[in-house]
Amino acid sequence: MSILEFSSLLFVIACFTGIFGVLTGLGGGIVIVPILTAFQVDIHLAMGASLISIITLSLSSSTTQTNQTFANIPVGIFLETAAVMGAITGALLLPYLPIYLIAIVFGLVLQFSILSSVRQPSRVDSQTTQLQPRELSSFQRPQLVKGWFTMGIAGILSGTLGIGSGTLKVLAMDRMLHLPYKVSTATSNFMVGITAAASVGIYYSKGYIDPNLTFPVVLGVFFGALIGTKILKIAKTQHLKKLFLGVIFIISLQMLYKGITGLI
Amino acid sequence: MTQNPFKKLALDITRLGVLISVFSVLIGGILYLWDQGSAPYATAAIVHQQATLSSGTPIIMFGIGALMITQLLRLMVLMINFSRKKQWGMGSMTAFIIFMIFVSTILH
Numbered sequence: 001m002s003i004l005e006f007s008s009l010l011f012v013i014a015c016f017t018g019i020f021g022v023l024t025g026l027g028g029g030i031v032i033v034p035i036l037t038a039f040q041v042d043i044h045l046a047m048g049a050s051l052i053s054i055i056t057l058s059l060s061s062s063t064t065q066t067n068q069t070f071a072n073i074p075v076g077i078f079l080e081t082a083a084v085m086g087a088i089t090g091a092l093l094l095p096y097l098p099i100y101l102i103a104i105v106f107g108l109v110l111q112f113s114i115l116s117s118v119r120q121p122s123r124v125d126s127q128t129t130q131l132q133p134r135e136l137s138s139f140q141r142p143q144l145v146k147g148w149f150t151m152g153i154a155g156i157l158s159g160t161l162g163i164g165s166g167t168l169k170v171l172a173m174d175r176m177l178h179l180p181y182k183v184s185t186a187t188s189n190f191m192v193g194i195t196a197a198a199s200v201g202i203y204y205s206k207g208y209i210d211p212n213l214t215f216p217v218v219l220g221v222f223f224g225a226l227i228g229t230k231i232l233k234i235a236k237t238q239h240l241k242k243l244f245l246g247v248i249f250i251i252s253l254q255m256l257y258k259g260i261t262g263l264i
Numbered sequence: 265m266t267q268n269p270f271k272k273l274a275l276d277i278t279r280l281g282v283l284i285s286v287f288s289v290l291i292g293g294i295l296y297l298w299d300q301g302s303a304p305y306a307t308a309a310i311v312h313q314q315a316t317l318s319s320g321t322p323i324i325m326f327g328i329g330a331l332m333i334t335q336l337l338r339l340m341v342l343m344i345n346f347s348r349k350k351q352w353g354m355g356s357m358t359a360f361i362i363f364m365i366f367v368s369t370i371l372h
Binding site: 001002003004005006007052055056059060062063068073074077078080081084085088091136193194197198199200201202204209211212214215216218219222 | 271275278279281282285286289290292293296297300301302303305318321324325327328331332334336338339342354357358360361364365368369371
C-alpha cells in the first residue's frame with residue numbers, strides 16, 4: 001500500500017469516525033485511537049493524532065450557537081484547573097506505562113463511555129428545564145470538590161490515553177454538580193480542547209505527534225463532524241446510533257483482547 | 265441585543281484560527297502526498313522518518329501550531345474579560361491554565 005492510499009484510507013476512516021462521534025456523542029478521539037491501532041499504527045502516534053483532532057473539534061464546536069448559549073464558562077474554567085494538571089501528569093507518565101496496560105485501560109474506558117452514551121436520553125428528557133447559567137458560588141462546596149477531583153482523574157486519562165475524556169466530564173457535571181445535560185455537554189466541549197492542549201506539548205517532545213499521520217485524521221474528523229451535525233439535524237438517528245455503538249463495542253473488546261494477550 | 269465585545273473577539277479568533285489551521289493542514293497534506301504519495305507505506309515508524317523529507321510537513325506543523333495558539337489566545341481573551349468584570353478569582357484560574365499549557369508546551 002502506498003502512502004497516498006494509506007492517507008486516503010485514514011481520511012475516509014477519520015471522516016466516518018467524526019460522523020460516529022457526533023451521532024453517538026462519544027467524540028472523535030476515543031474512537032480514532034483503537035481504529036488506527038487496528039491498522040498497525042503505533043498506539044502513541046495514534047494518541048498524538050487523536051489529541052490534535054480533539055483540539056480541532058473542540059474549537060470548531062465552540063463557535064456553534066448551542067455551545068455559546070449553554071456552556072457554563074466559569075464552571076468549565078474552575079474544573080479545568082484540575083483537568084489541566086491531570087493531563088500534564090498523565091502525559092508525563094505515558095512513556096513509563098507498558099503498552100498492554102494502556103490498551104486494557106483504553107478498552108475499559110471505551111466500554112464505560114458506551115454505557116454512559118446508552119444511558120444519556122433519560123437524563124436529557126428529565127433535565128432540560130433549568131438552562132440558565134449558574135454562578136460558581138451557587139454550588140455547594142462538597143459538590144465542587146468532588147467535581148474538581150473527578151476532573152483531575154479525567155485529565156490523567158486524557159493525558160495517558162490521548163482522549164478528551166468528554167464522557168467522564170459530562171457525567172461529573174451531570175451527577176455531581178447537577179448541571180442540566182445540555183449545559184454539561186456544551187461545557188465539556190469547551191473543556192476537552194483545553195485538556196488536550198495541555199498534553200500536546202509533551203506528546204510532541206516525546207515524538208508522539210507525527211504530522212503526516214495527523215493530517216488525514218484531523219481533516220477527516222473535522223469534515224466528518226460537519227457531516228454528522230447535518231445528519232443529526234435532518235435524520236432520525238436512533239437506529240444508526242445503536243449500530244455505531246455496537247461497532248465501537250466490538251472495537252473496545254478487540255482493544256481489551258489485544259491488551260490482555262499482549263498482541264498490541 | 266448587543267453582544268459582549270470580548271465574547272465576539274474570542275469567537276472571531278476561534279473561527280479564524282480553525283480556518284487557518286484546517287487550510288494549512290490541507291495544503292501541507294496535499295504537498296506531502298505530492299512528494300511522498302507514491303512511496304510504499306510499511307509501518308508508522310517509516311512514515312515518521314519520512315516526515316523530515318516532505319515540503320508539506322512544516323505547513324502541517326504550522327497548522328497544528330495555529331490550533332495551539334488559537335486555544336491560548338481564546339483563553340487570554342477570556343482572562344481579560346474576567347478581569348474587566350473584576351472577577352479576579354476566575355481571571356487567576358484562567359491565567360493558571362494558560363501558564364500550565366505554556367509551560368508544558370514550551371519547556372518540553
